[in-house]
Amino acid sequence: MIRTAWLVAKKDLLIERRSRVLLWQVVPFGAIALLLSGLALGPTHAGHSSAGPGLFYLVMLFVALLMINRSYVIESTPGTRASVQTLGLDPAGVFLGKSLALCVELWLSGLVLLAGTVLVLHTALHGALLALPSVLVTLAAMAAAGTLYGALTAGGEGAATLLPVLTLPAFAPLLVAGERSFSAALTHSGLWEWWLILAVALVAYVGVGILLYGVLEES
Amino acid sequence: MIKQLSQRLLGPVTLLLLVLTFWLGLWVTPPDRIQGNLVRMLYVHPAVAWVALYVSFGTATIASVLYLWKRTRSGTLDRVAHCAMEVSVVFIVLTLITGSIWGRPTWGVWWAWDARLTSTAILGVLAIGYLALRRANDDPVLRARRSAVFAIVSAINVPIIHFSVQWWKTLHQGATVFTSNRQLLVHGSMAWTLLLSFLGFTLLFFWLLRARYRLEVLREETQRATLDLALEMRQREGAR
Numbered sequence: 001m002i003r004t005a006w007l008v009a010k011k012d013l014l015i016e017r018r019s020r021v022l023l024w025q026v027v028p029f030g031a032i033a034l035l036l037s038g039l040a041l042g043p044t045h046a047g048h049s050s051a052g053p054g055l056f057y058l059v060m061l062f063v064a065l066l067m068i069n070r071s072y073v074i075e076s077t078p079g080t081r082a083s084v085q086t087l088g089l090d091p092a093g094v095f096l097g098k099s100l101a102l103c104v105e106l107w108l109s110g111l112v113l114l115a116g117t118v119l120v121l122h123t124a125l126h127g128a129l130l131a132l133p134s135v136l137v138t139l140a141a142m143a144a145a146g147t148l149y150g151a152l153t154a155g156g157e158g159a160a161t162l163l164p165v166l167t168l169p170a171f172a173p174l175l176v177a178g179e180r181s182f183s184a185a186l187t188h189s190g191l192w193e194w195w196l197i198l199a200v201a202l203v204a205y206v207g208v209g210i211l212l213y214g215v216l217e218e219s
Numbered sequence: 220m221i222k223q224l225s226q227r228l229l230g231p232v233t234l235l236l237l238v239l240t241f242w243l244g245l246w247v248t249p250p251d252r253i254q255g256n257l258v259r260m261l262y263v264h265p266a267v268a269w270v271a272l273y274v275s276f277g278t279a280t281i282a283s284v285l286y287l288w289k290r291t292r293s294g295t296l297d298r299v300a301h302c303a304m305e306v307s308v309v310f311i312v313l314t315l316i317t318g319s320i321w322g323r324p325t326w327g328v329w330w331a332w333d334a335r336l337t338s339t340a341i342l343g344v345l346a347i348g349y350l351a352l353r354r355a356n357d358d359p360v361l362r363a364r365r366s367a368v369f370a371i372v373s374a375i376n377v378p379i380i381h382f383s384v385q386w387w388k389t390l391h392q393g394a395t396v397f398t399s400n401r402q403l404l405v406h407g408s409m410a411w412t413l414l415l416s417f418l419g420f421t422l423l424f425f426w427l428l429r430a431r432y433r434l435e436v437l438r439e440e441t442q443r444a445t446l447d448l449a450l451e452m453r454q455r456e457g458a459r
Contacts, residue, residue: 148372152365156355166348166369169341173379204375212368215287 001093008089008097013104015074022105026066027112033059034116052123053131053182056113057175060139063109064171065164068146071102072154081155084217091214095147099209103143110139127186134185137198138178144205145170151216174201226429233426236419243412257324258409264317265395266416268339270424271310272377276342278428279303279349280374283367297363300370302431304349306424311343326390334383335391338376345373 016022037055045051075081084094114135117123149167153159177197184194244262251258282300285291318336319329330336349369356362384393396405396413405413 148368152352152369153355156352156365157357158355162348162351162355165344165351169344169348169376170372172337172341208372212287212371215364215368 001090001096004090004093005096005100008094009100009104010097012071012074012098012101016101016105021070022067022109026063026070026105027109029066030059030063030109030113031116033062034113034120038120047122049121050183052117052121053186054179055121056117056123056182057138057178059113060106060110060142061168061171061175063113064106064139064142064146065167067102067105067109068150068167069160069163071098071147072150072159076155091217092210094217095151095209095213096206098150099144099147099206102147103140106139106143107136110135124186127182127188130188131182131185134178134181134195134198137195137202138174138181141174141198141202141205142171144202144209145174148205148209148213151213173197177201229422229426229429233419233422236415236422240412240416240419243408243415248408248412254325257321260317260321261395262412262416264314264321265413266420267310267317268314269417270420271307271314272339272342272380274421274424275303275307275310275428276346276374276377279307279370280377283370286363286367287371294359294363297359297367298432298435299428300367301353302428302435304346304370305431306427308343308346308350309427310424311339311346314339315343331390333390334387335380335389338380338383342373342376342380345376349373 034055037059041049041051041055049055075084114128114132118125118128146167149163149170152166153162156162177194181194181198240262244259248259248262250256279300282296282303286293286296286300315336318339322331323329349366352369353362353366356365383389384391397403403410
């Protein structure tokens with residue numbers, strides 16, 4: 001399972017490195033979305049706003065949707081899925097590999113956008129650094145959930161529009177928990193219950209994905 | 220014989236129970252000491268929420284789990300899950316509407332960013348997402364598998380809704396009918412009316428589920444017949 005996961009993750013990350021979609025399309029999209037969020041708040045409210053963590057996660061959510069869609073579009077070439085199935089790869093390993101690749105991509109975009117939040121929305125650097133572990137856990141949970149929902153919609157009619165409808169409700173608790181733990185880091189107050197929710201969500205989505213991904217891949 | 224009789228009686232018994240609930244709730248039971256006549260909404264809202272969250276969503280989830288289990292996999296279970304989820308959407312919307320009607324005079328707002336309200340609304344979106352997912356796949360096996368997985372994953376939200384009033388400080392009240400020690404908090408005609416409403420709305424769910432299931436079977440038969448007819452016509456054209 002681990003070997004398959006490593007192979008699939010490496011394959012997805014190599015495709016991403018060669019195509020540079022993350023660098024030239026997704027991250028710039030996130031940056032412009034963050035700037036627009038600041039403009040929507042208005043110049044007087046944007047700087048040092050308490051809405052900073054919420055806006056960061058909202059933008060990350062849109063970025064995650066793009067990345068999930070992308071993660072399955074790269075396999076939409078006719079015959080790709082069928083050849084993966086005939087290779088007899090462990091579905092749990094495929095799920096873990098795709099989640100891992102998506103997680104790395106989200107972490108990279110997250111780091112850039114976190115820096116953007118500090119620069120544009122004047123979120124305290126020290127608080128942002130304290131919030132970094134919770135941001136990484138939230139994005140990992142988003143990656144696991146996103147991989148599962150991406151597989152549900154892959155190849156279906158209107159997959160790109162269906163994906164947000166299915167994924168956004170699942171991301172809602174992650175958004176709330178992530179925002180609260182980020183805000184707690186900014187005010188230096190511990191909110192362990194939100195950390196716990198994030199950890200439980202991560203474990204739950206990885207567990208459900210390992211168990212059910214095979215059902216979705218069955219021919 | 221018993222099966223046929225129970226199927227025939229389901230509709231009339233449901234109607235009788237609901238009429239009794241409305242009669243007792245509107246005319247026989249007394250107004251509440253604090254809420255006044257507003258309490259009458261509570262003979263509808265908790266029962267509708269019970270059906271939405273536990274009975275219908277539960278039926279859809281159990282049918283989905285059984286569908287994914289290879290030993291019990293059948294088209295009937297997929298159909299049951301689909302039909303139960305459709306009925307669930309109706310009851311979730313009714314839960315939100317009746318809750319809002321009660322909330323406006325009690326809390327002063329139609330909607331509050333409360334954990335239970337928000338999580339229930341999210342469940343509604345998930346149920347609609349389930350129906351959208353079914354429409355997106357033409358292959359019946361793929362459709363059944365994907366929607367079953369989605370129903371199971373979405374069911375995680377049900378315990379969150381249930382325990383939301385304990386886990387977070389919410390505007391929505393906690394357990395109202397029973398205390399944590401399982402002691403009854405509602406008495407007399409109010410308790411009986413509440414019990415009847417739970418029974419009536421639960422039976423209404425099963426009646427609606429049965430009707431929707433029969434409709435689905437008929438739809439599939441019509442689709443099959445239309446396809447057969449088209450094939451036959453094509454064959455005749457070829458023979459000429």
